[in-house]
Amino acid sequence: MRTQNALSRSQKSAETHEMRLSIDRERHAKSRASETFTQRETRLSSQRNRTDVARSCESVEGRQARLESDRERHADSRASETYTQREARLCLQRSRASFSQSIEDDEERETRSRRDRSQHALSRSLETDEQREESRAAARQRYHELLGDASTHLSQERDRIQEIRGTWSDEQRAAQVEQDRLRRNVNQLSTSDEASTVYYIEEQPWLNKEGSGFMYNVAINYAAYGNIGALEEVCAHCQARKWKGEPNGMCCASAISMNKPTCEADTSPIWTLVWSGDCKVCCIM
Template sequence: MPVKKRASLGRSTSAARRMAATRAAEDSEDTRIRLDGQRARQAASRAAEDSEDTRIRLDGQRASQAASRAAEDSEDTRIRLDGQRASQAASRAAESPERRQGRRVYDRARHAASRAAESPEQRQGRREEDRARHAATRGAEDPIQRRTRSEDQRRRQAASRAAQWTFMEGEAFRYDPANNYDTHPQLYIGQMSDVCPYCNALKWHAETRGMCCSGGKVKLPELQPPPEPLKSLIGPTSFEVLRTVNGRICATFREACQLHGLLEHDQQWDATMSEAAAAQSPARLRNLFALILAVCGPSSPKQLWESYKESLTEDILRNARRQNPGMNLD
């Protein structure tokens, strides 16, 4: 790497050696006091900056960092990243719950501001870089790493789903006026102002589609037969004609009936399962699946099972892997 020029302090000067000796002689309290002082001075300096000073400082930092990164070889990059990971892990391990919460709030605000300031071209470029980086990472995985990542992802997803309803467990029996239930993303408190376009039932906003008029609750009026001679003219003349819809011969009579609108399709049950899989636990999802099979009569239950079998059996597979570590359940 090129030698950096320093105005008054270099790694080989006596001042640098004295500073290194002073740092080595510090105890944890001295280090804390010194770092607190540095943070206070830096905060005061940043607070005194105007927008132009901030821009100049950040541009200088970016240019210096880019030059340093460009001069690195692969070994230097690896050492730097390993050091950053170790430093970050140690810092996270030493955090208190309040400090961790504050850091996460600050990170969310900073990311939101950064995303809001992006132009469409910058957003597209960032997403393409993310996709390329993830594809390269996934491509370099071996089967064991891929299985470990999938299991970690399932655990995080299961924990996230369980956490969404943790604070609501039994709340109907011990309602607490101090809790702000309206802020929970899975709850809606308000007027039933939406009207179902099929059965005119009043619904809450964003209520699951089809649940108000499922299971035969709404029946279409019976169609009257057409009069003669029209009835004889429109009647089919062969089984092939029965399976022909808009000039195309269907493979089965069921497919032809669905295209004619004479049979219900499973789109509403697929949408119901999709919404439930994003928020419900596997056990509750299985209860919903059983209810759909028993009451609603989907036309293709096997296809519905194949579409959501991973979400339906997530906890069962996890328990089986925990009890039988050597068993291959993939």
């Protein structure tokens, strides 16, 4: 049957062949538009199975010939499509890929990734030096086109912003200048920017140490000022070394005037030790 169809189609003219393909496309489009979700999934699953069986049996030469034919067919099709058709095709392709990847589990994802890597490695190992150079040239061209598109977009954005700002009043322009200045100051003080942080630490040294514990400044590197004075004072009661100006009573309780309690009933050992007048006991307490 297939031989007869192939012989019959080989005898047809190009116009008849194109007409038959157009009729087939319309018939397939109507059939797929009326199919349910289950019917569509069944058809796609059967189609994938047939494709996998056919490709598993093909030789390296047959696969290379098929890929070459597919590339030529796709190139001809994409060269003739309009900008709208191209965007619609890419959008549909992204939607299908996103939906397919969203429903696959970890094992299926790993299988797909491994299959993609194998296909890419095999495809690149079979290409000739000319094909490899053409592929690299096409990649470079796409890269430069993307850069050109980005540059064009930025230029258009600058022109649009300049046009908008050209319609501003003096008050709006002054407000924008003030807002830009505040934004620059915030960015310079951002702790995520190491360079700007170091710069502002150097510009704002820790000069006023008196009472600075209640006025913390994030722009000062307090760790760089570890020397906060020498322990020059000595407590007369417990001989603890203190900073100059440190209030009495911080090291021991002997600086406070204490009298023995008048209540003689409380003779617990702890009170006996506290009120014994021993400075060492007071320091421990």
